[in-house]
Amino acid sequence: MTTAIGIAGFDKKFQEDADPWGTFANRDEANKRRAIERAMGSRIHGRVLELASGNGSNSRMILQHSLRLVACDGAPAAVALTRRELSDEPRAKVYECALPAELPVGRFDLVVAAEILYYLPPAKLARLARNFDRLLSPNGSLVLAHHHVRFADAASQPAGVHDRFTAMLPFSAQKQWTFRTGRWVVDRYQRAR
Structure with missing residues (x-):
């Protein structure tokens, strides 16, 4: 068994590779990005947080639906790639933060978490x-986008995450909203007051 990454x-x-999963070019990844965009809805959100931004392949789209975007990732190379992707965007800030210990300060109107939850051990x-x-x-x-098929380097079971x-x-x-394919699912949740 492979160790969790x-x-x-x-x-x-x-x-080693600025796009190790082909998130900019892969058609399935583009479909997932469109599903995330649909989950965000048509309105512009105020302050938005993107957890685990990776190379920034979703960041620009998320920013288009935000007044301000805070993107973060724990991997320094990923942070550098997201910063490069958003370098011309004054409404976006990119931070290095290791989840769950380090999180940005303040409250957010929308949080987008894609392809991160099953990499965290249960605790x-x-x-x-x-x-x-x-x-x-x-x-x-809250918009969540994750695979639901098992893969080797996850810390927990993808299905049902x-x-x-x-x-x-x-x-x-x-x-409030869901879109599911044979490989991944995107859900939007609303926090009750």
Whole structure:
């Protein structure tokens, strides 16, 4: 069995290849990006947080639906790639932060987390969920996008990761929208006031 990948592993991947999963060019990744965009809805959100921005392949699209975007990743090479992708965008800030220990300060109207939750062991996933009480604004939205098929370097089972994570949140979150393919799912949740 392969060991779960951590920050050092992701950093190495992004140092060796700026797009190790083909997120800019792959048609399935483009479809997932469109599903994330649909999940965000048609309105412009105020302050938005993107967790695990990777190489920034979703960041510009997320920014188009935001007044301000804070993008973060734990891998320094990924942070550098996201900064390069958003270098011409004064409404975007990019930070290095290792989840769940380091999170940006303040509340966000929308949080987008794609391809990160199953890389966190259960205790870290629970800690991240607890932090959402101070992270997500009352009536804020949460968009989750993850594979649901098993793969070797995940720390936990991909199938059902959205349900497990939202069950750990310290507040009620109602699922409002979902789109599922044979490989991945995108869900939007609304925080109850």
